[in-house]
Amino acid sequence: MVKPPSFLSAIFGEDVKIKEERPKVTLTFAQSLDAKIAGVGGKQLILSGRESMVMTHWMRTMHDGIMVGVGTALSDDPQLNTRHLPAGVPHSLPIPIVMDRRCRLAVDCKLIRNYAEGKGRQPWVICSKTDDGEILERKERLESAGARIIESDDNELPGVLHTLHSLGIQSLMVEGGAQIIDSFVKSGLVDRLVVTVAPVVVGPLGIGYSLDPASLAKLSFQASEGMGIDHVISFLSR
Numbered sequence: 703m704v705k706p707p708s709f710l711s712a713i714f715g716e717d718v719k720i721k722e723e724r725p726k727v728t729l730t731f732a733q734s735l736d737a738k739i740a741g742v743g744g745k746q747l748i749l750s751g752r753e754s755m756v757m758t759h760w761m762r763t764m765h766d767g768i769m770v771g772v773g774t775a776l777s778d779d780p781q782l783n784t785r786h787l788p789a790g791v792p793h794s795l796p797i798p799i800v801m802d803r804r805c806r807l808a809v810d811c812k813l814i815r816n817y818a819e820g821k822g823r824q825p826w827v828i829c830s831k832t833d834d835g836e837i838l839e840r841k842e843r844l845e846s847a848g849a850r851i852i853e854s855d856d857n858e859l860p861g862v863l864h865t866l867h868s869l870g871i872q873s874l875m876v877e878g879g880a881q882i883i884d885s886f887v888k889s890g891l892v893d894r895l896v897v898t899v900a901p902v903v904v905g906p907l908g909i910g911y912s913l914d915p916a917s918l919a920k921l922s923f924q925a926s927e928g929m930g931i932d933h934v935i936s937f938l939s940r
């Protein structure tokens with residue numbers, strides 16, 4: 703597949719209008735049939751099959767930034783790149799952004815290593831303004847390792863999004879994990895929700911997420927499509 707799947711072109715063809723100076727936000731994740739996004743103890747699960755995973759990587763190319771929480775960064779050590787796309791197809795690569803109040807991101811994580819080796823974009827780390835010595839030390843180490851540190855007021859989402867917009871991020875793909883999903887949904891700052899549902903059951907010990915019903919009510923069904931054995935469902939804020 704040398705261009706984004708028609709499902710993505712169709713759903714992103716419908717624009718969202720926002721009043722604030724912030725990026726347009728796509729919240730996306732993969733879940734099991736019993737609404738789990740990770741296994742026991744937060745173990746990373748590859749829930750998406752090949753087809754929906756390729757779709758997710760195409761969706762990454764359609765955003766300026768791709769965000770995860772530090773919980774995900776620490777447990778999954780993600781790359782947030784587009785390696786599942788066919789080689790040689792020109793596309794843009796989003797800037798990886800980690801929500802990390804206390805600068806806990808590992809200096810030897812793949813995001814930083816890939817950047818240092820010229821295989822990825824510079825990761826941005828959003829952390830709180832602080833005079834705590836230990837956090838300042840970790841901040842300096844991350845900066846020396848290559849991360850761009852962006853200070854914010856306790857990582858409050860409206861402020862973070864405003865800052866990202868001022869730095870040129872006009873579209874943001876938020877990939878999780880559980881706490882970040884909750885924060886974005888509660889804040890009412892989700893313009894699109896794209897959920898991959900895999901036909902597997904993880905069980906009650908897996909990690910789920912909670913979606914605030916009042917905020918969810920602002921999103922309405924847009925489209926759905928079967929991709930391999932998965933189903934991808936898109937919602938839009940109208």
Ligand SMILES: NC(=O)C1=CN([C@@H]2O[C@H](COP(=O)(O)OP(=O)(O)OC[C@H]3O[C@@H](n4cnc5c(N)ncnc54)[C@H](OP(=O)(O)O)[C@@H]3O)[C@@H](O)[C@H]2O)C=CC1
Pocket residue numbers: 730731732733738739740741743744745746747749770771772773774775777778801802803804806856857858859877878879880881882883885909
């Ligand atoms: N199936 C899927 O599609 C996906 C699954 N996952 C899974 O999710 C799990 C991780 O989820 P979880 O542990 O909840 O971690 P998250 O990735 O949601 O990160 C949560 C941490 O982010 C930091 N943070 C900074 N700012 C905010 C903010 N405004 N709102 C919320 N958190 C903020 C907090 O730490 P601090 O206060 O220190 O900054 C918080 O503890 C992993 O097991 C991973 O495998 C993750 C992504 C996608």
Ligand SMILES: Nc1nc(O)c(N)c(N[C@@H]2O[C@H](COP(=O)(O)O)[C@@H](O)[C@H]2O)n1
Pocket residue numbers: 731732746747748749750754755758770774775778779780781782783877878898
């Ligand atoms: N779309 C999707 N399907 C799954 O099955 C997943 N486990 C995830 N996880 C998210 O993708 C990140 C990993 O990215 P890389 O493969 O390292 O590029 C992971 O951290 C989650 O954010 N997504």
